[in-house]
Amino acid sequence: MIVAKRKPFDEIMELLQDYKKVLTVGCGTCVAVCLAGGEKEVAVLNSELDMARKLADNPIELGSTTLERQCDREYLDELASKVDEYDALLSMACGVGIQFLAERYPEKPVLPAVDTSGLAVNQSVGFYEERCRSCQQCVLGWTGGICPVTMCAKGLYNGPCGGTNLGSCEIDPEQPCAWYMIHERLAKQGRIDNIKNICSAVGWKDTVPRTLIQPGYKKPEEEGA
Amino acid sequence: MSTDNGYKSGSNLEKVLKAGHFAFTGELGPPRGTGAEEVLEKAQHLKGVVDAVNITDNQTAVVRMSSWAASLLLVQEGLEPNFQMVCRDRNRLAMQGDILGVYTHGVRNMLCLSGDHAKFGDHPDAKGVFDIDSMQLIAMVKQMRDEGKFLGGADIEHPPKIFIGAAANPFAEPYDWRPHRLSKKIDAGVDFIQTQCIYNMDRFREFIKVANDMGLTEKCYILAGVTPMKSVGMAKYMKNKVPGMDVPDDTIKRLQGAEKGKVAAEGIKMACEQIEEFKEMDGVHGVHLMAIEWEHKVPEIAEQAKVLPRPQVD
CATH class of the missing domain: 3.40.50.2300 (Response regulator)
Incomplete structure (x- = not known):
């Protein structure tokens, strides 16, 4: 939510x-x-x-x-x-x-x-953690269901960087390293090959105001056109 | 290595490595101001002593004279810079523009880095750019060089011929992943690697062994990172405060055991012992000496480490 x-x-x-x-x-x-x-x-x-x-x-x-x-x-x-x-x-x-x-x-x-x-999850009453930056090109399918865009402090697509610190992010010992978690989860699932290929430079989709029209629908002014 | 007899960039560093010499590179941090003399003074200590000089790019996220500008000062002084570029401060347009610019002025080596998070620096609230990451930066520089094309696909007039470097940190978890990350950087197009400062030799030996077994050290040059400890305080700081740094207790104990007034000399001695081992280590092609704010000590360290005179390759 x-x-x-x-x-x-x-x-x-x-x-x-x-x-x-x-x-x-x-x-x-x-x-x-x-x-x-x-x-x-x-x-x-x-x-x-x-x-x-x-x-x-x-x-x-x-x-x-x-x-x-x-x-x-x-x-x-x-x-x-x-x-x-x-x-x-x-x-x-x-x-x-x-x-x-x-x-x-x-x-x-x-x-x-x-x-x-x-966009956050409800971890406990009154305690919420961000999980999604609505980048419009979801990578969760190959990152073990952990979003590097949101959870990595640098938003890296080819992590982890050299700043992981006992599984934490370099910015804060309390902040888990997203790419460390991604690696651990994929390793447990036997899917580590997922992150062995380079993820190419991203074509950002969130740099302009976005609109969304679901298939089969039109903008009101186009209705009946 | 390359089947091409020609050079990728023709930089001195590339020539030294390709000729099979043990490379020795240094580092210079630009000033927090406009003093060219400060850069030139530091550079004088490194002239003829190292094969190339890394010029750091707003290191630890603290604003300094831009790395390209300090690199140009070195070119004018007849030293070869290794121009560092982090992904934190520039988007792909600025990066490519700077690469064209520095090449025009004679820069031939680049080190492609993610960059420390702004939180560490003197502008902790700055927005990090990270339009592309270090892996994507390596691939972009390679595409510019080998295909003569910008990231966007358009042709480059007179493409920049850059010898492409990157970093590797064998000491950051997950350890198993680090050789794979190195492999990815090779796939992206890296020519040489400079590692994080090495203190835990056991861990480094293990990393190199895996890299050798995977055939990675035949596909790129590895320069082992060495930073001599100046004091016990510095060793403790690096152990406790610098993320991704692995300083074993034995290192600290040995410095503590040094006679009063001789801790720095002991630190240099330890660095030289490491360099001696790296010279003999399979898969290591040189040393990157990061003598932080200690540039004037580099000639002494180089002498003691027996890496002088530096080879001249035409």
Whole structure:
């Protein structure tokens, strides 16, 4: 899932300082699961903001709502009747949701309340680890199901480099070396030949904004064409 | 080795190795500023003492005078640089542009490296480029040289004829994998290898034995990495703080056992003993001496290691 963390409170206060009436918009999907921007987090943030602004002699009127998904147009439409009542919208969705909200209501300032940090697994309650950089050319089939693009600090395709340190990455003894793990797993599976050939220079696909259309589908403007 | 009677690059290092001499290369770290004199002063100690001088590229991710610029200073002084290039700081366009540029100015050797992570250096928050990795860099330089084509496929006018080097670290896990990684670098197109600093001789002997058995040391030249210890503190630092470095306790004990004021001399003595062994070791074709900030000691070490005078090959 997409994981995010709430921005430092002072930063949110600064973003909101010129606004008197703000709607905080949570998202009920990924950011709710990772405890960053669901209904509960919206309520907590609003009460903190309310108190802090009162103490600063700059009271704020806050509304709250949590949509099923901010990355889906049909859910964003639910806000159409409310948006005009507010000076600004404070989104607690991931970066995708924040932008889609801003795109749907372009006349309103839309501000982020979270920092999005990637595609991660749920290791434990409140503990998430990144696993995918959405490079659009998955190599997991020959790397033993361990992503070197994400897990190697240098994103090497022909690792391990000379910096492995007792199975750890050179950047931190706590960070396992991705290529060490790949080697160990492939060796156990008898698939070490997988990494004996050179992986050629990568044609990066994530250097421009990407669109994705599944087979059999078209962009709405092309429908019926 | 090559069935071609001609040279791949015609560099002095290539000529020395191809003639079957035991190569001896040195290293020079560019300054943290604009002082050309500092480069030239260090270079004077190495002139006539080594076959080529590695010019490090923002080593340990600390900003220094660029390796190409310091390489050119050496060319002007009549020394042969081994131009180091890391994948951390440049994308494929900048790399290829720099390769054309240095070749134009007389650089004939290159060492292709991944590069230490920026986290170690003086700009720990920098974004690492790693557009291509060291394996892909080797293949790119070979393609530029042998096919006369850029990585993108277009023809190069007057392709750069570079003698291609890379690093190998026999001391980083997984040990079993290291000869295979060397094999991959050979497949990618490497001509010579300079190894990580060697202290654990047992581990290195084992690595070379496997490399010999796999036929790898007949396909590229291996220069064994040697760094003389200046002090007990340096040995402990390298053991504990430098990733991928294997410093046995015996090394530290021997330095500790040296008479007061003679630890550095003991370090040099140990390095020379290693060099003597490398001269006799099957599959080792030379030594790369990394006398870190100790360039002025290189003539003394070379003398003591009996690698002088350096061969002249036409």
